[in-house]
Amino acid sequence: MSTVNEPTVVEPTIRELSVPGHRGPRLQPLDIPARGAEALLPGVAIRDRAPGLPEVSEPAAVRHFVNLSTLNHHIDKALYPLGSCTMKYNPKLNDEIARLPGFAGIHPLQPEESVPGALSVIGDLHEWLRTIMGMPGITTQPVAGAQCELTAILIARAYHAERGDVREEVIVPDSAHGTNPSTVSQVGYKVVTVKSGADGRIDLEAVRRAISPRTAAMMLTNPNTLGIFEKEVGTIAQWIHEAGALLYLDGANLNAMVGLANPGAMGFDFAHINLHKTFSTPHGGGGPGGGVLCVRADLEPYLPTPVLVRSESGYRWDFDRPRSVGRVHSYYGNFGILVRALAYLRSLGASGVAEVSREAILNANYLKARLQDAYQPSHEGPCMHEFVLSAVRQKARGVKALDVAKRLLDFGVHAPTTYFPLIVDEALMIEPTETESKASLDAFAEAMLAIDRESIEDPESVRRAPTRTPVRRLDEARAARQLVLTWQDLEAGGSGV
C-alpha cells in the first residue's frame, strides 16, 4: 500500500516503454537511390550520434498518450475553477479553423504578398479588439500577459524619456498579480504599493498619497483579484493624468467585462488582453499564449516593430518605426491563437460576447451565494466573474486551504487558486467561468460543502487527501527543493538538465 509521499506509478514514461527496433509504420524500400544526410545538410546540422529517441510501436505510443490524458485533469474532463486564470471550455470549432491548411501551413518568412488572408485575420482581430478595449493602437506580438506588461512599462519609460521627464515610480495595489511589481523592477522603476480598503477595493486616500511627480504609471487590475469592480477607476484616472502619469489596465480579469464595459472610456491609457484566457485558446500546459497590448493614440509610435497597417491594397507590416521600444517576440506573435480569437469573436458576435461576460458574472455570484455560509467570503456583496473565500473557519478545525484544495481533487474537480491574493488569509479564489451549467456548479458547491462537513467530523480525512487520484499527496517542498525537470538516462551516466 502506498503512503502519502510515495505516489503509485500508473503510467511509465515513454522512454521506459522503449524497445529497440520497435517503430511505427515500416515504409517500402526506396525505389530511387538513397542519399545520406551528409549529402543533403551542411556539416554543422549533423549530430555526432543519434539522439536516443524512444522506440515504440504506433499503438504503444497512442495508448501511452491517451492514458496520460486520462490521468491528468483538464477542462475537457471537468470543472476547472482556477481563479484569475479563466480556465474555460474553448469551443472545438475555433481549433478546427486554426488547423485549416491555409493557416496552419504558412511560414512567417513567406513574402507578405503571399499571405494576404492571414494578414486580414490579424487586421480583423485588431478591429474587434480596438472596439472592445476602446483604444486605437494595438499589437498582437507579445505572447503572454506578463510580456504585455513589460512592453507597456517600457512604452511608459520611452514616453516620459521623450518628453525629457524623469520619473522613478510605478504604483501597484497590494492585491495585484506578482507580475506587476516584477515588471516594474525589470524596467528599472521602483514599486510603490498601495493597500486595499475594507471593502476590497483600492484605498483611494492611499492612491492619492502615492501619486507624485515621480509617478510614471499606475497598474490596476479591474475587476481586481478579489473579483470586485474598482468603481473609482474614473477618479484614479483623473488623478494619474493630472500628475502626467499613465494608467495601465492589467487585463487578467477581462472575462468579466468584454462587451459590457470599455477600458478606454474608464480612463485607461493602455491595457493588455490574455487571448489564452478569454478568447478561446486552451492554456494551463505552459503555452503557447497570446498577448495583446492596446494603447491610446499618442502611445502608438512606441509599439513593438512591426505594426500592421492598412493601405489601399490591403494590410502590410510597417517596419519603419523609429520610436518603437523594439521587438518583444519573434515574427508576429503566436498566429494560431490570433486565428482562434477571431473565430471565437465571429461565432459569438457582439451580443454573444457580452452575454458571455454576464453569464460568467452570474455563475460566480451563484456559487458565492451557495458557499458563503460555510466558507467566509473575503468581502460581502456581489462579485464579478470570480470571488475569494477564506478557509479560516476550517483552519481553526485543523484543515487549511491547501487541504480543501487537495480534497476537491477527490471529487473530480480541479482545485481553485489557493493562497492568492496574498491579502486574504487561507485564500481560495474561485472562478467558475460562463461555460459551466447549473448542474456542474451545483456539483462543485456540494463538494465544497461536503469538505466543510468533513472538516468538522473527520478533519484527518481532508488532511490525507487526495485519496482517489492516480497519485496521492505529493511532497511539494521536496519537488521545489530538488528540481529535476527532465528525464535522465542514469544507466548511461546521462545527466539531463
Add this chain to the structure above:
Amino acid sequence: MNVPKDLRYTKEHEWIRTHGGEVEVGITEYAQGELGDVIFVDLPAPGTKVEQMKAFGSIDAVKTVSDLFAPVSGEITAVNESLKDNPALVNQSPYEQGWMVKIRVAKDADAEGLLSADAYEKLLGATA
C-alpha cells in the same frame, strides 16, 4: 505555541537572541507554521548594512514568498550557511538550527524597543 522567554520579537514574527554587541536573527515557530515548508532562504552577504524594519532578505515557501525584516539596524556579520542545503531547518528548529543571520547592532536602543515574549504572545493571541 513555543515562544522562548529569553528572546525578543518583532511584529513581523522575527526573533533576536542577544550576545554582547551582536544579535542572532530568525523567524518564530508561528511564522514557520504559517509559511509551511520552506524551500529557499535568500540572505545578504556578510558585510551588508541593514536598517531596522527594512527587508534584508526573503524566504520562499511552497505557497508564498515573504520578506524578512531586520529587527535592528547594523551590519551582517554571519549567515547560516547550512540553510543553503537544508532550508527545512527553519521549519524543524526555528529558534536554534534555523537561525538566519547575525547582525552587529548599531544602536542598542533598537533591540530594547522590540517585543518581549509576553507581548509577542499577546500579539499572536490577537492574530489567531
